[in-house]
Amino acid sequence: MTLAEHVAEFTSTLDPSTIPPEVIEKAKVTLLHDLGVGLAGHRLAETGYAFAKENGACDPRNGARLPIDGTPVTVESCALATGALIHARTQDDTQTAISVHLGSTTLPALLALADRANAPGRDLLVAMIAGYEAASAIAEGNSSPSTTRGFRATSIYGPLAAAAASARLLNLTTAQTVSALGLAAAFGGGTNQTWLAGTQEWRYQVGAASRNGMVAALLAARGVTGAPDALDGAAGHLQAFAGTTETTTELGDEWRILRVTYKPYPICAINQVPVTVLTALAREHDFKADDAVSLTVELNPDDASYPGIDTHGPFRDVGGTLMSLPYCLAVALRDGGIQLTDLYGFDDPTLMDLTRRITVTAAADVPQGGCRITVHTREGTHTSGYAPDETTFNWDRTETADRLRALTPETPLSPTRLDEFITTALNLDHHPVRELIDATIVDPKE
Structure with missing residues (x-):
């Protein structure tokens, strides 16, 4: 099998009953952290929100709601703006070994699609895990050489996470998921020059990656095909970005999402x-x-x-x-x-x-x-x-919630409403995703 076929087989057939409880818990805590620091950075996402409202306004029945203000926009615009929100403080999760922000590239697409479809929270969590595992396996050993070439790992591997996750949430077949990954490989790109130039591409690279991966899955659902060897082919993604076609893709034995860590400070x-x-x-x-x-x-x-x-x-x-x-x-x-x-x-x-x-x-x-x-x-x-180990900045639900409460003055929610959001996020496997979005929306009367 090609790399895309191997990854797609895992993500599309992933049985929720085989996912260990600690992996589900990690997904919930990570979701809480990422969306929570997004709430705390909401003022820095105003441009992304304005763009989404101006260019993506739509009938509420056909779109997804932006967190915080609840405005319905197209799922593409919602993913772009929500990515900018989650990444606003650059405090979203990271996986150091691959230098990828998986949360701000995977979650925006999932939140948009799940809000539009009124999907169960557990479906989002399983899709989230699928996306994290897929992109992590693909990026392992490849993110370092691609970074050396000047590419931002989040921009080129993030679309693959969003595509695999979106395909899972949309219940695509293995063949359709292969196409989604192939299309996402064609849609990825972005450099690290933003850090040297002091410009603002970095704020929107994550949302663009999430949107592009989601669009790849939506196109695959309509029968658009992507190259099955788009990742490891002679002229494929890895050869172009990392200069190699070598991969290690064992999936399901060691859950890579458990390596994800958080940030105490709003810095790199x-x-x-x-x-x-x-x-x-x-x-x-x-x-x-x-x-x-x-x-x-x-x-x-x-x-x-x-x-x-x-x-x-x-x-x-x-x-x-x-x-x-x-x-x-x-x-x-x-x-x-x-x-x-x-x-x-x-x-x-x-x-x-x-x-x-x-x-x-x-x-x-x-x-x-x-x-x-x-x-x-x-x-x-x-x-x-x-020397960091697996416990470094790898917080449990209690510490993550406490750190978020410490940011209460920077969020748009009252302490009571913030607690409601925390409770919903940490119990998302028992709630529809719409209730999570509801918990972020600010009541103008408050």
Whole structure:
């Protein structure tokens, strides 16, 4: 079988009764986190929402509702805008090994299709798991070389996640799912230049990936065919983007969704551990920004070379600051953490001076996602490091809900309504998806 055939056979025949309870739980917690941080970043998604309303307005019977305000738009417009919403704070889930934001590319398509069809929540969860497993298996071993070529992994593997997930939700056959994956392979694309240029493609790449994968599944449902070897063919997706046709595609034995982690800060996934390590080191040794003469952070070579990580400004958009590890560490050293508003300090001369004292280097002995930090202060030198494991930022439902409640002032929901949303998301296998969307919609009278 081709890679697409192998993946499609797994996702289209996935028996919900064989999915372990911890995998279903992981899907619910991940959904809660992703849509929750989307609620907290809603003001940053205003342009995407305005675009969807202007270009996608439709009869409520034929469309899906946008989270938060409930406006009915076409499913394509809904996916694009919801992707921008979930990714607004860049705090959506990630899988470090493949550098892909699976939530903001899979969930927008599923939420739109499920709201339109009044689908059961359990169907969405199974489809979500199918999408996560499919894209993870395809991207393994390939996302790193495609990133080296300049492509953004989320933009080229995200459509495959959305296609596999949408095909599952639409109950497509294995053959139709193969076509959906083939079409999605043809619809993927996007580079990392946005991080270097400080422009805003990154905000919409995820929604575009979700929309394109969903459209691929909808076309396949109508009989449009996609190449069965679109992924691993001689002129296929992997050869074009990663320069290889080699894959490892065992599915169903090890559930890759369990590797998905979350973000405590609204910054790049690579920067999460270094910020956490530095804030702990500063507290332990009681030094502050003014005490730091210089700071060196060592990263895994793949992390250190990721576009935008080793930049020192000047910055003109939060896409530059959230990616810049020197900037993020400077804020963390000054403030003991990072809030969304901290990413706008482009013109702060003190912060920029501190940023220039921070050096990022590559070290082969540092694992991916980890770091080693050395701070030279006027009083001495302090060093600390961290190697992540399967528990790092892998929160359970209680911690995820508590962290979301801490963001209540940034969401459009009252504390009571936020709790209702949390309860619905964590029990989605017993609710229709429309009730989840209902739980996000703001009552103008509140």
